[in-house]
Amino acid sequence: MDERIAAEVTSVTIGRGVLEEIADGPETLIVVLAQPGAAQVTARVVSDLEARTIPVVTRMLPDAEEAKSFKVVEETTAWMGEIGVKRDGIVVAIGGGALTDIAGFIASVYMRGIEARYVPTTLLGAVDAAIGGKTALNVGGKNLVGTFAHPDRVVIDVDLLQQLPDELLAEGMAEALKAGLIGDPGLVDVIERSGLHADLEEVVKRAVAVKLAIVEADFREAGSRAHLNFGHTIGHAVEAVAGWSHGRSVAVGMVAASAISRMVCGFDGEERIEAIIAALGLPVACPGLNRADLHRLMRMDKKSDPEGLRMVLLEGLGRPLVSHIDPATLDAGLDAIGIGDE
Numbered sequence: 515m516d517e518r519i520a521a522e523v524t525s526v527t528i529g530r531g532v533l534e535e536i537a538d539g540p541e542t543l544i545v546v547l548a549q550p551g552a553a554q555v556t557a558r559v560v561s562d563l564e565a566r567t568i569p570v571v572t573r574m575l576p577d578a579e580e581a582k583s584f585k586v587v588e589e590t591t592a593w594m595g596e597i598g599v600k601r602d603g604i605v606v607a608i609g610g611g612a613l614t615d616i617a618g619f620i621a622s623v624y625m626r627g628i629e630a631r632y633v634p635t636t637l638l639g640a641v642d643a644a645i646g647g648k649t650a651l652n653v654g655g656k657n658l659v660g661t662f663a664h665p666d667r668v669v670i671d672v673d674l675l676q677q678l679p680d681e682l683l684a685e686g687m688a689e690a691l692k693a694g695l696i697g698d699p700g701l702v703d704v705i706e707r708s709g710l711h712a713d714l715e716e717v718v719k720r721a722v723a724v725k726l727a728i729v730e731a732d733f734r735e736a737g738s739r740a741h742l743n744f745g746h747t748i749g750h751a752v753e754a755v756a757g758w759s760h761g762r763s764v765a766v767g768m769v770a771a772s773a774i775s776r777m778v779c780g781f782d783g784e785e786r787i788e789a790i791i792a793a794l795g796l797p798v799a800c801p802g803l804n805r806a807d808l809h810r811l812m813r814m815d816k817k818s819d820p821e822g823l824r825m826v827l828l829e830g831l832g833r834p835l836v837s838h839i840d841p842a843t844l845d846a847g848l849d850a851i852g853i854g855d856e
């Protein structure tokens with residue numbers, strides 16, 4: 515099955531066996547930027563391009579966060595210049611969220627911007643990183659540098675995602691759950707019912723639809739786009755302090771944000787969310803972290819302002835809001851995930 519979600523901003527194809535569509539269109543040099551974990555998918559795409567005699571060059575970038583650096587930007591753009599990539603060249607990014615972040619950045623600055631297409635190969639990449647047109651590099655802080663630049667096309671082949679190991683599936687399910695919590699309560703039901711065995715095509719389509727709708731309404735994050743940060747204020751701090759993966763950190767961040775939502779706006783779904791997260795094999799607590807470290811990181815968060823920390827909370831399922839949080843309430847939220855004060 516193959517369905518196109520029409521978006522003003524990006525063409526997103528979600529389906530099974532749709533990988534080959536990434537190369538459709540006028541023939542021009544294709545620059546494949548790939549991630550080690552996506553080597554098999556990359557080989558398939560490249561051999562398909564070669565079979566269609568479409569000119570293609572490939573470069574493997576470092577894995578995961580290692581790729582998101584100015585050094586990689588410099589080396590890769592210099593290489594693109596040397597091999598003669600022109601304004602009509604197309605970057606095809608194949609990999610997880612880290613790869614689409616860096617490849618998208620490169621495409622957005624090379625010759626002031628050339629076409630970019632994404633093949634997300636992780637569930638997190640498919641439901642989140644590849645959608646919405648934010649690119650990013652880590653410079654000191656995570657994602658401190660980046661551009662707003664929509665890819666021209668995103669092709670999500672669910673058959674690829676179906677083969678992911680449980681751990682990577684769970685990471686993506688955390689973001690899909692977030693999408694459900696802020697914008698599609700029915701998606702929460704689906705994930706609650708079937709966990710990692712949920713119909714991935716349905717999960718991806720629904721989660722992508724939530725994100726596209728939010729991004730179309732508020733591309734540059736003047737307002738409602740912030741709702742996508744549910745679970746991320748505390749999640750990002752946990753990610754930095756504990757060194758956990760993004761999905762696991764966001765999972766525990768959503769548990770804390772649910773507890774704070776109960777305290778601030780009477781949200782009654784806290785236990786349900788915790789149970790769904792636990793059933794996905796994701797953490798619901800992270801004891802042993804230093805509370806002061808988390809406070810420091812949250813003060814530096816891009817989403818904090820002079821009045822203090824702003825967090826996305828839930829009044830109910832599908833009803834997010836942004837609220838200032840006082841320090842005592844924040845600490846009570848940290849208590850809920852096992853982070854005490856010594």
Ligand SMILES: NC(=O)c1ccc[n+]([C@@H]2O[C@H](COP(=O)([O-])OP(=O)(O)OC[C@H]3O[C@@H](n4cnc5c(N)ncnc54)[C@H](O)[C@@H]3O)[C@@H](O)[C@H]2O)c1
Binds near residue numbers: 646674
């Ligand atoms: N731009 C955005 O809006 C946005 C949104 C969310 C997350 N992100 C970014 O996305 C990144 C996280 O994405 P991620 O979880 O995909 O991480 P990732 O890109 O680091 O990939 C995780 C690991 O999976 C491997 N991998 C990739 N495809 C695979 C496959 N098919 N089978 C097996 N292994 C595979 C990778 O090689 C890597 O080691 C972070 O850098 C985060 O900042 C960006």
Ligand SMILES: [Zn+2]
Binds near residue numbers: 642689746760764
């Ligand atoms: Zn996230």
